[in-house]
Amino acid sequence: MTPTDPHSLDPLSLKKGAAEPSDETDARLRVSRREVLQLAGGAASLAAVPGAWAQTPTSPGSGPAAATRVRLTVNGEPQHLDIDPRQSLLDVLRETLDLTGTKKGCNQGACGACTVLLNGKRIVSCLTLAAMQDGASVETIEGLAKGNRLHPLQAAFVEHDGLQCGFCTPGQIMSGVGCIAEGHARSPEEIQFWMSGNICRCGAYPGIVAAVADAAGRA
Amino acid sequence: MLPFVLEKARSAEEAIERAAAGARYIAGGTTLVDLMREEVERPERLIDINTLPLSGIREEGGELVIGALARMAEVAADADVQRLQPLIAESLIEGASPQLRNMASIGGNLLQRVRCPYFRMLDVGCNKRTPGSGCAALNGLNAGHAILGTSDHCVATHPSDLAVALVALDATMRVRGPQGERSFPVEDLFRLPGDTPHLEHTLLPGELIVEVRVPGSDHSRRARYLKVRDRASYEFALVSTAAALVIENGVIRQARLAVGGVGTKPWRLRDCEAALAGRKPEKRVFEEAAKLAIQGARPLQHNHYKLELLPRTIVRALELTGEVA
Amino acid sequence: MTVNVIGNPLPRVDGHAKVTGSARYAADFNQPGQAYAVIVSATVGLGRITGIDAKAVQQMPGVIAVISHLNAPRLAYRPHKAGVDPAVGERLHVLQDDRVRFYGEPVAVVVAETFDQAERAAAALRVTYTAERPIVDPSDPKSQPIVAEATLRPEAFVHADTSRGEADRVLAGATIKVDTTYDIARENHNPMEPHATVAAWKGDRLTLWSKSQYVVNERAEIAAVFGVPVENVQVICPFIGGAFGTSLRTWPHVTLAALAAMQTKRPVKLVLTRKQMFFTTGHRPRTVQRVALSVTPDGKLTSLIHEGAGETSRYEQFIEALTSATGHMYSCPNARTRYRLLPFDTGTSVFMRGPGEASGIFALECALDDLSYAVGIDPIELRRRNEPRIDEGENKPFSSRSLMKCYEAGAERFGWSRRNPKPRSMRDGRLLIGMGVASATYPAWQSPASARVRLLASGVAEVEAAASDMGPGTYTSMTQVAAETLGLPMDQVRFSLGRSDFPPTPSHGGSWTMASVGSAIRAACIAVQEMVAARAIADQRSPLFGASLDGVEWNEGRLRRRGDTSAGQPYRDIVARAGRPIEADASTQRDPEVAGRYSMHAFGAVFAEVAIDPDVGTIRVRRALGTYGAGRIVNPRLAKSQCTGGMIGGIGMALMERTALDLRDGRPVNAHMADYLMPVNLDIPELDAHFVDEVDPHVNPLGVKGLGEIALVGMAPAIANAVFHATGKRVRNLPIRIEDVLTA
Numbered sequence A: 001m002t003p004t005d006p007h008s009l010d011p012l013s014l015k016k017g018a019a020e021p022s023d024e025t026d027a028r029l030r031v032s033r034r035e036v037l038q039l040a041g042g043a044a045s046l047a048a049v050p051g052a053w054a055q056t057p058t059s060p061g062s063g064p065a066a067a068t069r070v071r072l073t074v075n076g077e078p079q080h081l082d083i084d085p086r087q088s089l090l091d092v093l094r095e096t097l098d099l100t101g102t103k104k105g106c107n108q109g110a111c112g113a114c115t116v117l118l119n120g121k122r123i124v125s126c127l128t129l130a131a132m133q134d135g136a137s138v139e140t141i142e143g144l145a146k147g148n149r150l151h152p153l154q155a156a157f158v159e160h161d162g163l164q165c166g167f168c169t170p171g172q173i174m175s176g177v178g179c180i181a182e183g184h185a186r187s188p189e190e191i192q193f194w195m196s197g198n199i200c201r202c203g204a205y206p207g208i209v210a211a212v213a214d215a216a217g218r219a
Numbered sequence B: 001m002l003p004f005v006l007e008k009a010r011s012a013e014e015a016i017e018r019a020a021a022g023a024r025y026i027a028g029g030t031t032l033v034d035l036m037r038e039e040v041e042r043p044e045r046l047i048d049i050n051t052l053p054l055s056g057i058r059e060e061g062g063e064l065v066i067g068a069l070a071r072m073a074e075v076a077a078d079a080d081v082q083r084l085q086p087l088i089a090e091s092l093i094e095g096a097s098p099q100l101r102n103m104a105s106i107g108g109n110l111l112q113r114v115r116c117p118y119f120r121m122l123d124v125g126c127n128k129r130t131p132g133s134g135c136a137a138l139n140g141l142n143a144g145h146a147i148l149g150t151s152d153h154c155v156a157t158h159p160s161d162l163a164v165a166l167v168a169l170d171a172t173m174r175v176r177g178p179q180g181e182r183s184f185p186v187e188d189l190f191r192l193p194g195d196t197p198h199l200e201h202t203l204l205p206g207e208l209i210v211e212v213r214v215p216g217s218d219h220s221r222r223a224r225y226l227k228v229r230d231r232a233s234y235e236f237a238l239v240s241t242a243a244a245l246v247i248e249n250g251v252i253r254q255a256r257l258a259v260g261g262v263g264t265k266p267w268r269l270r271d272c273e274a275a276l277a278g279r280k281p282e283k284r285v286f287e288e289a290a291k292l293a294i295q296g297a298r299p300l301q302h303n304h305y306k307l308e309l310l311p312r313t314i315v316r317a318l319e320l321t322g323e324v325a
Numbered sequence C: 001m002t003v004n005v006i007g008n009p010l011p012r013v014d015g016h017a018k019v020t021g022s023a024r025y026a027a028d029f030n031q032p033g034q035a036y037a038v039i040v041s042a043t044v045g046l047g048r049i050t051g052i053d054a055k056a057v058q059q060m061p062g063v064i065a066v067i068s069h070l071n072a073p074r075l076a077y078r079p080h081k082a083g084v085d086p087a088v089g090e091r092l093h094v095l096q097d098d099r100v101r102f103y104g105e106p107v108a109v110v111v112a113e114t115f116d117q118a119e120r121a122a123a124a125l126r127v128t129y130t131a132e133r134p135i136v137d138p139s140d141p142k143s144q145p146i147v148a149e150a151t152l153r154p155e156a157f158v159h160a161d162t163s164r165g166e167a168d169r170v171l172a173g174a175t176i177k178v179d180t181t182y183d184i185a186r187e188n189h190n191p192m193e194p195h196a197t198v199a200a201w202k203g204d205r206l207t208l209w210s211k212s213q214y215v216v217n218e219r220a221e222i223a224a225v226f227g228v229p230v231e232n233v234q235v236i237c238p239f240i241g242g243a244f245g246t247s248l249r250t251w252p253h254v255t256l257a258a259l260a261a262m263q264t265k266r267p268v269k270l271v272l273t274r275k276q277m278f279f280t281t282g283h284r285p286r287t288v289q290r291v292a293l294s295v296t297p298d299g300k301l302t303s304l305i306h307e308g309a310g311e312t313s314r315y316e317q318f319i320e321a322l323t324s325a326t327g328h329m330y331s332c333p334n335a336r337t338r339y340r341l342l343p344f345d346t347g348t349s350v351f352m353r354g355p356g357e358a359s360g361i362f363a364l365e366c367a368l369d370d371l372s373y374a375v376g377i378d379p380i381e382l383r384r385r386n387e388p389r390i391d392e393g394e395n396k397p398f399s400s401r402s403l404m405k406c407y408e409a410g411a412e413r414f415g416w417s418r419r420n421p422k423p424r425s426m427r428d429g430r431l432l433i434g435m436g437v438a439s440a441t442y443p444a445w446q447s448p449a450s451a452r453v454r455l456l457a458s459g460v461a462e463v464e465a466a467a468s469d470m471g472p473g474t475y476t477s478m479t480q481v482a483a484e485t486l487g488l489p490m491d492q493v494r495f496s497l498g499r500s501d502f503p504p505t506p507s508h509g510g511s512w513t514m515a516s517v518g519s520a521i522r523a524a525c526i527a528v529q530e531m532v533a534a535r536a537i538a539d540q541r542s543p544l545f546g547a548s549l550d551g552v553e554w555n556e557g558r559l560r561r562r563g564d565t566s567a568g569q570p571y572r573d574i575v576a577r578a579g580r581p582i583e584a585d586a587s588t589q590r591d592p593e594v595a596g597r598y599s600m601h602a603f604g605a606v607f608a609e610v611a612i613d614p615d616v617g618t619i620r621v622r623r624a625l626g627t628y629g630a631g632r633i634v635n636p637r638l639a640k641s642q643c644t645g646g647m648i649g650g651i652g653m654a655l656m657e658r659t660a661l662d663l664r665d666g667r668p669v670n671a672h673m674a675d676y677l678m679p680v681n682l683d684i685p686e687l688d689a690h691f692v693d694e695v696d697p698h699v700n701p702l703g704v705k706g707l708g709e710i711a712l713v714g715m716a717p718a719i720a721n722a723v724f725h726a727t728g729k730r731v732r733n734l735p736i737r738i739e740d741v742l743t744a
Ligand SMILES: Cc1cc2nc3c(=O)[nH]c(=O)nc-3n(C[C@H](O)[C@H](O)[C@H](O)COP(=O)(O)OP(=O)(O)OC[C@H]3O[C@@H](n4cnc5c(N)ncnc54)[C@H](O)[C@@H]3O)c2cc1C
Pocket: A108, A109, A110, B024, B025, B026, B027, B028, B029, B030, B031, B032, B033, B034, B049, B068, B069, B094, B095, B096, B097, B100, B103, B104, B105, B106, B107, B108, B109, B110, B111, B112, B159, B160, B161, B162, B207, B208, B209, B210, B234, B235, B236, B237, C674
């Protein structure tokens, strides 16, 4: 009775060596890279055009029932958008502006993954109607680093390994920035209490606390 | 979410007029947007009241006045609140999460809807959501449900922590409607479900909560909020207690007790208060009084433990008032 | 001299991407012209669909398509199974008939221009049913345990029945014994990232940006479902926002995304709601177990019986290693195990972190703790007295086993000697303090895997494998393996994963990624080095010309003659001279002969201290320590993170997690992030993970055993044992909640 691996592949034979890259491989890789780059660039440039994504192709008669115009300043950049009043700030960021760094974990206010700073305060963007935020300024994870220089809290997250899968991380970091600004990062216990609105299923909490404490100490 | 029309309130009068005609106020949106997305709430018109000047927090002749649009976080952090009514600050920071507290308003907090899971399920009966459709929780999973104030039509608890503190402190609220202003005790805002659980509060159509007023009293210093739950934070109460004692010459002159997580509304315990008055602040006395809390309680299949947990939480909260500096 | 990168606590190579929001997860791959799909889930627990009123919804703003069994094409559903799929049974065929097999089964998918429109339209779709009462609970009189067919196969990883000696007879005659039952709640993985797929067809070619722990199989599965050649499907998943097993299989929503894209001829994004993640993406099965043990007065086990059953669906027999570890944990002449399934009207269960062991070891280790009190011997000492010399279940030596070393190191670090053995004897002020301990184990698997290494003229090495990284640090640890093997600095190695056209690897689960993919990458690195060396040796212009293959070595990007301290030749020159990148593929698997010879497992000892409020019953873990013997630790920083993360998962399992079903229709009632409790930051105490030195020459060339699963195993029983020590009350159900200890 030899146990076999519960989910093993068909055994692969040990083959080693001589595969020089074929042109096929090369071409494929080049194409796929370009695709990815184009997509990112395309989305970014669309987002920069006022209202461009709000008028994404719609089928006849489906036009935003009552499109609302909002002006937001997102990471320092003014955005004029025509949006469906139902859209959450989270969906506007992710789907309209293609700022996908902010994550949707529950869409119910119960996880903190969508945390951003709204007029300087940390909030959950999934329960925020974008249409109610005309004139507001929003800071997301994408706007935190200055060029290639990470924000001290971002650097601390890497240094203290305050992340694993990374999915809660943008929310944790934005929440941590808020937490430090509020003056709620004076001890590990205090940080734990004030960072409990961000669930990390990977359980990176010890590193998260260390990172916030470290950045708070330097701030 | 159903489509709706969103308007910004330009003045209280206008907002009230619209609301009286059927529009809904929206403040922080943490209850409303959540439930609209589930289509439990289906307003056709929303009035964004955040433009109204209702967010101040101030002291007026020893009374603490909290504007309806003040955010939970602001109120909890406010120096006057911490000085005059630390119980309120404590009840606030034990609720929700820092992010939600930055969004959620005091008025919205009092009017938040129940957390009964069946309330959110459009495919089961819920008399609160759809009058006459039955109550799925009665014979369903009801470990989190109420044991006090229930009826055969609804057994959901009122979820607010703040409301428990306010009810204990004899807070009043000022509201403004098409017919003008009125004030009444916060306790009177909430209705028992009876056979009309869809009617949750006593506001008249269009009435706007303007502010909450907490009278100054000797209770404020020895007051604690204890919230018991399986997770250390970011969870609604299984049982909570707001307790305040006035002690003179080693004897309880007056006690204030209200509990959450067990009642269909924030539950004031006047019998227990009476049982404490004139007695020594000691565990035995607390225990005797706390026993009265479960008089008339009606446990459901899965929440018998609350009969045990409620008195213990009360006792512990009373003990904690002694630990206040 | 090699660069010593293996064993270094290096920071994550993908850390920058993750802290700046540039790491892209499935739902982040917005496509131009993309439409949105939302699934409509069945609202009965068993029955048939009698009507779908699609007409009204079709007219709603933005709606592009309403797809249900009434209009969906019949899909090929060619036979296809991978190891992640149950061996017996047939996967759910979605939108192919009018049957509803369980609450929440997809009955339609609505596609619209915007997310809000799709969500609205999905909510508006009226579906009518006939409904029957489903069976979803072991206490249901109609629930009957069955033997899983796969557990009768000799090579199975869990067996329906095993027996040595005469356990029942010995137990019956024993005087010091325990005989106990356990009930562990169903758990949902609840990763932070919801399942998501963005699907785009170009002609008959399909690209899926899809959350998957197994991109090569997702590709094969979707090709089989749609009846298209495997090469026509590409699955891309560079980042996974946690999965813990829930993305091992390709679930129906992936098919629905591809189907929606096919029917609408648009790229389609489909993201499950948090609630839907409780329906069709698997769960840790609810289990009911019995463990009976007897001992001699001096603590030698005389009999050991472990019986258990786990829930599965009616259409697939999901099995996990519930009773598998029992045979090798302790020395006992009379031992018997039994494993059964409870088929319910629910979706199929799936592996969840520490599958099988997490639940089985809970029962075994709690029973052992009970026994320690029954016989009056310290729990660690009791385990020491029953430490086996070989795997008595398999009758094989262990490739390595450090359990007692873990206990010794752990007891010392944790301060076990400060524990007063008497239950309810330790206090801190008002609080009752309890200390508990339990063993952990998980098999050291290795699965066949392959990898590719490409050396570029720039000096960079590109490494590719179809592997995944759901958080343990695959990107980093594989980069380390390649850097060390090639003798290159970390920043000269670029490791890519998560594409189905990369060299195939096994699923990212079972704690075997390091062993499997790491071994393949190491082999590919060696292969490419040999190719480069061969070129240099044959090149008259090279300083290595004429050397023997064995006579060259690799150091910091250069080849040189062995023992020669001069510079040698930078390999990039060799590559440049070749005029094109030099590339090698390699595939590796564990030598079957070695695999048959040894019993290979990681072991650990987990310590927990709890504080219980005797008045209101709150239970908080105050500190915990896991000590593990898991072979070589490639990156101590990430390994520690992974272990404390697993321990936190164990805290959730012990004290919070339960998917509660309404027996009337089988619906998960707490399918909500605020109602399905998982630990938050404030719940987490001082945690420590420690690794004992362990050199295992047999498991694989890297000497690694894997950590992801064992980190969760053992935590829950350590906590349950601590709760008993604190209160004197034994709670045999998980999770242990306030209501369980209130009256202790
Ligand atoms: C995950 C989660 C966890 C939570 N945990 C807790 C907890 O532990 N404890 C707790 O107490 N709460 C908790 N909450 C609830 C939260 O506190 C409430 O949602 C919030 O206080 C509501 O305030 P709001 O301003 O966002 O209200 P809104 O959503 O804007 O409004 C709620 C209701 O109040 C009405 N309304 C608002 N303002 C006024 C006014 N001035 N006059 C008249 N009517 C008005 C609205 O019409 C609406 O019906 C939690 C919420 C979430 C999502």
